[in-house]
Every structure is written in structure tokens, then in C-alpha cells.
Amino acid sequence: MTVDRRAFFKLAGLAVAAVELPVLGAARAHVDPPEEQPLKGRRWAMVVDLAACHRYPGCTRCMDACRREHNVPSIPDRKHEVKWIWEDSFGHAFPAQGSPYLDSELAGKPVLLLCNHCDNPPCVRVCPTQATWKREDGVVMMDWHRCIGCRYCIAACPYGSRSFNWVDPRPYIKTLNPDFPTRTKGVVEKCNLCEERLAEGRIPACVEACPAGALHFGDLADPESPVRQLLESRFAVRRKPGLGTQPQVYYLV
Amino acid sequence: MYDAGKILAGLVIFLLLVTTPVWWSFAMGAEVRAPKLVLPEGRRACVLPTGEMKATHMELLNRWRDLAVRHGDRVMTTWDGRKVRRSLTQSCLGCHTDKDKFCDRCHDYVAVTPYCWDCHVAPRGGAS
Numbered sequence: 001m002t003v004d005r006r007a008f009f010k011l012a013g014l015a016v017a018a019v020e021l022p023v024l025g026a027a028r029a030h031v032d033p034p035e036e037q038p039l040k041g042r043r044w045a046m047v048v049d050l051a052a053c054h055r056y057p058g059c060t061r062c063m064d065a066c067r068r069e070h071n072v073p074s075i076p077d078r079k080h081e082v083k084w085i086w087e088d089s090f091g092h093a094f095p096a097q098g099s100p101y102l103d104s105e106l107a108g109k110p111v112l113l114l115c116n117h118c119d120n121p122p123c124v125r126v127c128p129t130q131a132t133w134k135r136e137d138g139v140v141m142m143d144w145h146r147c148i149g150c151r152y153c154i155a156a157c158p159y160g161s162r163s164f165n166w167v168d169p170r171p172y173i174k175t176l177n178p179d180f181p182t183r184t185k186g187v188v189e190k191c192n193l194c195e196e197r198l199a200e201g202r203i204p205a206c207v208e209a210c211p212a213g214a215l216h217f218g219d220l221a222d223p224e225s226p227v228r229q230l231l232e233s234r235f236a237v238r239r240k241p242g243l244g245t246q247p248q249v250y251y252l253v
Numbered sequence: 254m255y256d257a258g259k260i261l262a263g264l265v266i267f268l269l270l271v272t273t274p275v276w277w278s279f280a281m282g283a284e285v286r287a288p289k290l291v292l293p294e295g296r297r298a299c300v301l302p303t304g305e306m307k308a309t310h311m312e313l314l315n316r317w318r319d320l321a322v323r324h325g326d327r328v329m330t331t332w333d334g335r336k337v338r339r340s341l342t343q344s345c346l347g348c349h350t351d352k353d354k355f356c357d358r359c360h361d362y363v364a365v366t367p368y369c370w371d372c373h374v375a376p377r378g379g380a381s
Contacts, residue, residue, distance in 0.1 A: 030347035033328040033338050071374075135325070143322050144372065178342055181372040199327050 036201025041219035044117065044138045044193060045248040046207075047227045047236065052214035054109050062112065063087075065209035069194065071182045073172035082163040084191040085114040085206055093239060106253065112215075114206075115140060115161040115191035116239065116247030123153035123162065131188075137219075138248060139193045149186040158243050162190045220248070288362040291354040300331050300344070311367075314341060342373050350376070 053059075066072060066085045075081050087110040090097075094111070117140045124132055124140065131146035132153055154162045168185045176182070180196065183189050194204035202208070207215040218227035227250075230236075236250040254260075269276075299306045301313065317339040320326040329337050338344045349355045352375045360366065 030340075030343040031337055033336050038325075141322075145318055145322070176374050178374040178376045181342075181374060184371045195325075199325065 034200040039198045039201055039203070041137045042221035043119075043219060043248070044198075045218065045220045045227055045250065046114070046117075046193075046204075047216040047218075047230050047250045047252060048112055049212075049214045049216070049230075049252045050106065050109070050111065051252070052212045053112060053210075056212045056214075059211065061209045061211060062206035062215060065205040066191075068175070068177060069197075069205040070180050070192075071169075071173050071177050072189075073169035073182075074174070075167065075169070075172045080166045082165065082169060082189060083113075083161075084189070085112060087111065088113055094237065096240070096242075097237075111251065113159070113161070113239075114249060115193070116159055116245065116249045117191075117193055119246035119248060120244060122156040122158070122245060126152040126156045128152065135195075139195050139198075140190075141195060142188070142190060142192055144181070144183055144187055144189070147187040149188065151188060153188055158240055158245065159247070162188050164188050288358040290358055291351055293348040293350065296348050298331075298333065299348075300329065300337050302332070314345075314369075317341070341369060342376065346375055 063085050067074065070084060072084050073082050090106045090109055090111050093113055117138055119134075119138065121132075121134055121140050124134055127133075128150060129146045129148055131143050131148070132141060133143075134140050149164065151164055154164060165183055165185050165187055169182055170176075173182060194202070194206075197204060203217050204215075207217045216227050216230060218225040220228055220231075222228060230252065231250060234252045236252050238247045238250055241247070301309070306313075317329070318341075321339040327339050329339050331337060338347075340347075345356075346352055356367075
């Protein structure tokens, strides 16, 4: 059998590929930066369509996705629980609207709750180490490296959006996601609006996971954005607006 | 000189005692070896020249941490033009895949215990 130039090069190419591909392939997914551009916005916000959400009673997909994405522990003892996105009754979420004679549609139904990423966040004002701060695009960030666990922010947040790690969370995480660090005993945590996903051009995990299309994420500063149009066409409320925190999670009712 | 003999004998004994650690380890044949590190296969270079990495990777990591988390600047361009994620687990451990036989070996030798792994999850090679 004779090997001509062409066949030789083909073989050589295959051989190189066989040697290099596993190495490059394995590492490319991680070391190299993602190909997608980061999502950029001026005022990120979330719009929750309660009616759409209630079409899937008992659904926990958004909460499960968040737990998986961010290694949020499932601690059975409610005194120690850690919450990023969770449910509570309408009456608890909107105490001012909780009269039994109003909202008969909604009264007994659950409401999805998460950090409101306030425009005027009280948690940020009280943090002594700047472990939490508001980014220019509106995300209220946490820098877990700086959190000293003083819990002032927990006291300041009127929405109960922040949790303290009273116990080591690791035993309560079913499958560890190596791409997002856990937290330790002694630090505070909360929803980060999937800031690490936005950096890779991906929308928040809860929004992606929702089978009902009940969660809408977008830039309110952009008049063309779907979230802005939803707010223009439908009636929306925010939690405890009278406190002046300017929450940026809107509920279509 | 008074008591020259006693003083000299005393000095000799003193010197012997003071140098115990040195001659003792020679006598016992104890040997200190630099740790054997497993370097990544199929990779030419680190994110900084090797000498700089050895000396300053802890400071580099602190910078990466602040740039990535606080300034949203998550991509680094190396001196030879490669783009790398600023990530402890995805980059450092993306190339140095066996933490046990690289980071930990050297850290055990120099007796440092970074607390990063209390939170950051090493893909494999275990915690600590």
C-alpha cells in the first residue's frame, strides 16, 4: 500500500486531533472565557406574572434551579433555613393588601419571593464592610469574601430576603455544583440575580426554568424591553412600596 | 587567663548543643525534598510566567477575586495573548486539574492552608 501526500496529511491531522482534542476539549469548557457577550442593562428588573405562576400549582422548578445553580442548602430546621427564591402566602408577601375581603382570587395562593434588588437598598446602607453594594445595572451584589456575618443587613431588609448561615451548609446540599462556590457558616447570603450567569450572556436560572413563562427578566431602562411593555400594559404591584426602598421585583395581579 | 581549660570545654559543649539541629539531621540521614508537583499536560504556560506564579499567585488570586466579583471584569489576557477566565476553580483548577498533587502538595510543604476551599468546590481532588 502506498501512502500519498494527501493521505499522509489526513492521517497526521487525525493523529494530532486524537492527541489534542481530549485535552483541549476538557479544558476549553472552563479555562477559556465564554463565547457569549455578557448581558448588559441599566436597570435590571424582574416581573412576576402571578396568574401564570398559579396555573402550575405545586411547581417548584424555579426554586430547584436556583438551588442547583448556587448550591443553596435545603435545611429542614426552619430557624436555620437559607432562602434565595421561595414562596409565601399572599397575605404575608403583601401585608397591607391582606384583608380577607379583598383579593379573594389571590388570598390563599402562594407568591414567589426573592431579593427585590432595590433601587434604594437599606441593606447596602448598613453594611460596615461594603460586602453588599448596588451595581450600576441595579444588581444588589454580595461579596462573600468580605462578609463578616454581622447581620445588620438582615435587620435592615424589610423583605426577609437575606439568610444567615447558622450551620455549615455543605451537608445540606444534595449535589455540589463546582462552578459556584458554597458559603460557610457565619456569612449572610441572598439572591444575586444570577449575576454570574449575566456575565456569560445567560438569563437568570429561575426565569429559564419556569415552565409557565411567569418570570420575566429584563432592562426597565430600555423602553422596548418586554418587561417595560408588560408594566405598561398590565397592573403591577410591588412589596411595601411605602418604605421608599424602590423594589425592582414587580407582581402582575 | 584563669580557668582557660574549663572555659574552652564549656564553649565546645555550648557549640555542640546549639548546633544540634544541624548535625543531628545529618547524622540521622534526614533529607528535605522539594515536593514533586504534577504539572498540567498539554499546556505550555501558566497565566503569568512561572517564576512570578510561584512567588505571587496568592496576590494574583486576590486581584482576580476583586476584579471578578466587585468590578465584573471576569476575563484576563495573558502576556502572550491568551484569554483566561478569572476563576479559581474554573481556570486554576481547569488546568491544574489535580489539586492534591499540585496546590496541596506545595502548600503542605510550606505549611499554608488557604481557606478558599471552605466555599470554593474543587472539581476533584477533594476538599481542604
